[in-house]
Amino acid sequence: MAVPSVDPPLPSEPVDAPVDAPVDGPAGDPSRILTVPNLITLVRLLCLPVFVWLLFAQDEVVGAAILLAVLGATDWCDGYVARRFHQQSDFGKLFDPTVDRLLFFVAIVSIMIEGLAPRWFCIVVLVREVTVALINVVLTARGVKPPDVIWWGKAGTMGLMFAFPWFMGGASDLSIAPLFQIGAWITGLVGLAFSYYAAFRYVPRWRANLAAARRGDPAPA
16 A cells, blocks of 8 residues: 655744744854944943932932843843844853943942941952952953853852942932842842852863963863
């Protein structure tokens, strides 16, 4: 008995695409600078002087806290847009983390000057951030690719970016200031633990990338 043949779908028939499939075609030129993700990063950078102005010139602690919270909440936007629409660029890979670190450093130092968060907490966070940043700078200067940021590092940074605005809210005269203090300690301690654990996980990656560079091999994933 003959087996009925099954015709393949015609080329014109629609095929379901993955939910997260890029919508703008193949990956773009990684040497591009003028991309939407880089524009988002630039806007976040331009908000930094506004934060300093609100905090020091206007004494608007709540307004500065809200702006810092927005900057922390939008930290993922530029990276998501770059991946979703295939607009990754070599410039963006350096520009985005540089702006993130700059925002972090300036915000924490400003908050510490104003006494809006515990000094010891600010110092512990800064020690970790400065150490990781310096190691990556040294590796880059020696032609070694720094390791990609891992989930623990991203989660830790996100927790801390929410903790500091809440510390600011807790130091304000708002009626719910005590609730902000509680939220700040919860997210702050969890974020601090995650960020230090991520730094510990980076150590073997730094060593592996350095060894690969000395051998002339590509950096491990």
